[in-house]
Amino acid sequence: MYFQDESRFGLMTKNGKALTARGVKPICQFQQVFKSTCLFGAFPPVTVDSLQLILPCCDAHCFQVFLDCLSIQAPGEFKILVLDNGAFHKANKLKIPGDLALVFLPPYSPGLNPAEKMWAKYKRSFSNQLFDSLEKLEIFICKLVMNTSPAEINSICRYSYIFLDQFWTAI
Secondary structure (H helix, E strand, O other): EEEEEEEEEEEEOOOOOOOOOOOOOOOOOOOOOOOOEEEEEEEOOOOOOOOEEEEEEEEHHHHHHHHHHHHHHHOOOOOOEEEEHHHHOOOOOOOOOOOOEEEEOOOOOOHOOHHHHHHHHHHHHHHHOOOHHHHHHHHHHHHHHOOHHHHHHHHHHHHHHOOOHHHHHHO
């Protein structure tokens, strides 16, 4: 079982908290550039087989690429992919691989998706950073992903409701 989501990372600076002396406003560089890239992720609450891909945008074509890559990972394994109700997740032109089943969360319930916490972890590292290009931003994202251990992913994605018998009988 995997929890899937995607998040956008852009060149516009995200201001975050900074440590300064009392009464001193933190100063950081800022740029307002409207270019971005997307990070797609599928995170398991138990195993270590997560998949994260940087793709140019959030649309049905990129989601299809992601599904195809997830299908190739761990061949012979049937994968349940729990995800939100994004329009491109339900596009008619999607071809769902035979070893995948999509289970949609109830509408407006991002709190049920552990993948949201992964983005929060990554975006904390992303605040107050300035990137000259999408290539440098993607290198930064790759370093974040590579420095996140499978044990850390499991600890972030291990929600108590996942292991309740009532959850599995509802599916």
